[in-house]
Amino acid sequence: MDEFDFIRDLLAPLAGPQGLKLEDDAACFTPKNGFDLVITKDAMVEGVHFPNGHYGGHVAEKLLRVNLSDLAAKGARPLGYFLSLAIPKAMDALDLRGFVTGLRDVQQSYDFTLWGGDTVATPGLLTVSATFLGQVPKGHMLRRNGAKPGDDIWLTGYIGDAYLGLQNVLGKRLNPVPKPEHIWHWEEAYYRPEPRLLFRKALRAHATAGLDVSDGLLADAVHLSQVSQVGLNIMLGDIPFSKATQSWLYQQSHYNEALEALLSGGDDYEILFTAKTENRGSLLSAAKKQGLKLTCIGQVTAAAANVNCRDKNGQEVRFENSGYKHKL
Amino acid sequence: MDEFDFIRDLLAPLAGPQGLKLEDDAACFTPKNGFDLVITKDAMVEGVHFPNGHYGGHVAEKLLRVNLSDLAAKGARPLGYFLSLAIPKAMDALDLRGFVTGLRDVQQSYDFTLWGGDTVATPGLLTVSATFLGQVPKGHMLRRNGAKPGDDIWLTGYIGDAYLGLQNVLGKRLNPVPKPEHIWHWEEAYYRPEPRLLFRKALRAHATAGLDVSDGLLADAVHLSQVSQVGLNIMLGDIPFSKATQSWLYQQSHYNEALEALLSGGDDYEILFTAKTENRGSLLSAAKKQGLKLTCIGQVTAAAANVNCRDKNGQEVRFENSGYKHKL
Numbered sequence: 001m002d003e004f005d006f007i008r009d010l011l012a013p014l015a016g017p018q019g020l021k022l023e024d025d026a027a028c029f030t031p032k033n034g035f036d037l038v039i040t041k042d043a044m045v046e047g048v049h050f051p052n053g054h055y056g057g058h059v060a061e062k063l064l065r066v067n068l069s070d071l072a073a074k075g076a077r078p079l080g081y082f083l084s085l086a087i088p089k090a091m092d093a094l095d096l097r098g099f100v101t102g103l104r105d106v107q108q109s110y111d112f113t114l115w116g117g118d119t120v121a122t123p124g125l126l127t128v129s130a131t132f133l134g135q136v137p138k139g140h141m142l143r144r145n146g147a148k149p150g151d152d153i154w155l156t157g158y159i160g161d162a163y164l165g166l167q168n169v170l171g172k173r174l175n176p177v178p179k180p181e182h183i184w185h186w187e188e189a190y191y192r193p194e195p196r197l198l199f200r201k202a203l204r205a206h207a208t209a210g211l212d213v214s215d216g217l218l219a220d221a222v223h224l225s226q227v228s229q230v231g232l233n234i235m236l237g238d239i240p241f242s243k244a245t246q247s248w249l250y251q252q253s254h255y256n257e258a259l260e261a262l263l264s265g266g267d268d269y270e271i272l273f274t275a276k277t278e279n280r281g282s283l284l285s286a287a288k289k290q291g292l293k294l295t296c297i298g299q300v301t302a303a304a305a306n307v308n309c310r311d312k313n314g315q316e317v318r319f320e321n322s323g324y325k326h327k328l
Numbered sequence: 329m330d331e332f333d334f335i336r337d338l339l340a341p342l343a344g345p346q347g348l349k350l351e352d353d354a355a356c357f358t359p360k361n362g363f364d365l366v367i368t369k370d371a372m373v374e375g376v377h378f379p380n381g382h383y384g385g386h387v388a389e390k391l392l393r394v395n396l397s398d399l400a401a402k403g404a405r406p407l408g409y410f411l412s413l414a415i416p417k418a419m420d421a422l423d424l425r426g427f428v429t430g431l432r433d434v435q436q437s438y439d440f441t442l443w444g445g446d447t448v449a450t451p452g453l454l455t456v457s458a459t460f461l462g463q464v465p466k467g468h469m470l471r472r473n474g475a476k477p478g479d480d481i482w483l484t485g486y487i488g489d490a491y492l493g494l495q496n497v498l499g500k501r502l503n504p505v506p507k508p509e510h511i512w513h514w515e516e517a518y519y520r521p522e523p524r525l526l527f528r529k530a531l532r533a534h535a536t537a538g539l540d541v542s543d544g545l546l547a548d549a550v551h552l553s554q555v556s557q558v559g560l561n562i563m564l565g566d567i568p569f570s571k572a573t574q575s576w577l578y579q580q581s582h583y584n585e586a587l588e589a590l591l592s593g594g595d596d597y598e599i600l601f602t603a604k605t606e607n608r609g610s611l612l613s614a615a616k617k618q619g620l621k622l623t624c625i626g627q628v629t630a631a632a633a634n635v636n637c638r639d640k641n642g643q644e645v646r647f648e649n650s651g652y653k654h655k656l
């Protein structure tokens with residue numbers, strides 16, 4: 001298979017009308033009046049963002065879901081995306097078909113299409129990136145810079161499942177040996193994070209600032225506190241963990257280290273956001289309608305660019321390693 | 329330096345207002361009424377699109393210029409771009425600064441800004457991609473599918489300089505030994521292709537179909553003939569070569585092989601387009617005003633999806649290898 005066969009036979013069926021059958025090396029799109037475009041780009045590298053030699057649909061799913069999570073955190077609806085693939089020799093026709101199946105499944109789940117991209121061969125590692133276009137009603141993109149002292153701090157879903165999933169995927173032994181259904185739950189969280197797109201209207205209506213948790217809850221809390229120039233007081237006892245993760249955490253002899261691993265592991269793709277206290281009821285009822293777990297985990301303070309974690313007794317807990325940074 | 333320092337210190341100064349200081353992992357953009365967005369994405373891999381270990385401004389310049397060439401071929405004006413970098417360990421702080429200087433130089437030359445992207449570390453090869461947004465008056469994007477029998481076939485600039493530049497960059501010996509100023513000319517063409525953005529209005533007004541020549545003149549002629557479902561009759565004697573390339577070509581003992589190398593080498597980033605014969609004068613005078621070389625190299629015929637090359641005596645010349653394809 002060469003790049004032109006791959007594009008014509010496997011990718012072109014995924015294209016929306018804006019993609020012009022992928023025949024033109026460019027997409028053409030007439031934006032709708034009254035909307036802003038929200039555009040985001042995320043890349044993933046073999047051996048960094050997913051294990052070496054993993055070439056199938058899982059990687060495609062994760063790439064799209066991670067980008068969709070960025071859009072969800074902005075309150076945006078996805079429209080279409082552009083895909084760059086640098087494909088290693090070890091990836092065969094079956095892998096390519098699997099990859100495309102992953103793309104198709106996510107497109108169908110969240111209703112958007114492929115608009116273009118670029119496919120090249122690499123003597124190196126599988127390196128993929130996607131650029132997503134989404135839209136919000138004009139002026140209503142949720143940003144990181146609007147948190148105000150007194151706001152509540154909210155979190156969708158659960159933290160730490162993806163971290164434990166990654167340990168399994170990497171073949172690391174967890175102690176004690178987890179139940180098979182817990183492993184399955186964690187790996188699903190790692191491979192198929194659920195972008196919180198359904199929650200976008202509630203976010204646009206009520207959130208003052210927000211982002212998606214990709215580098216780790218603590219690291220992304222720091223990012224939000226820096227851009228908003230506020231402090232975040234996080235109550236560790238209120239951070240939501242799934243039953244599988246609770247059962248692992250409560251059996252660890254080094255509890256604080258285990259807790260830190262969950263809070264700085266990253267790959268959660270949940271939304272951390274702030275909102276005025278008067279909107280508690282509206283937020284909780286919007287989440288409940290969707291069956292979405294939503295938890296208030298603390299309060300915004302005036303202490304600029306500072307994240308402060310407290311245990312159930314109100315004691316401050318300090319963590320060494322707040323999250324993932326690519327060293328260049 | 330970690331990814332956050334790199335983004336804050338080196339990339340954020342290149343950002344336009346749509347990039348929100350690169351603080352939000354997303355851009356926000358209010359499209360202008362009456363325009364379509366044209367979006368294109370191109371990737372480059374170390375060892376495939378540029379030589380191993382080349383990490384400086386040249387690579388950045390080429391990445392942007394290659395994408396701008398795509399926009400130029402659509403008749404579009406560039407607005408902003410998103411950059412993905414997978415950065416290998418061997419790339420140091422000086423390389424990163426050089427890379428960013430290359431980005432800045434091209435931004436200043438062609439008047440557009442950085443809107444976002446993603447920076448990650450890779451244990452593999454430098455892999456870069458850019459997604460560009462441009463605009464055209466609504467309904468006026470130039471496509472590949474409008475060529476009609478009887479149209480002229482036009483080409484901007486010269487063919488083959490970049491191919492000879494690449495041979496030098498790769499350290500291959502050219503025979504006979506070229507003059508230093510010829511080497512310089514070819515390497516410039518390879519590293520800094522000139523996107524034909526100034527010609528976009530003439531293209532929108534007069535071209536019936538077009539694309540930029542990246543895979544090689546012959547290969548891209550085939551692409552245009554396939555999408556437009558027409559034949560292209562190309563007069564080999566009319567294909568424009570620079571003085572430097574002429575002096576090389578006319579000294580080759582295997583003339584046809586040398587000619588084939590120039591016509592299938594790729595990396596030219598000139599625009600191949602078709603237009604009705606009645607627009608010859610307007611096209612030539614628009615090009616002349618800009619000091620742009622513009623040459624009619626043949627005619628469109630009714631023979632579907634067929635490219636036919638003829639020498640000065642009207643004899644058909646067949647070539648084996650029509651251009652670069654990534655084998656997957």
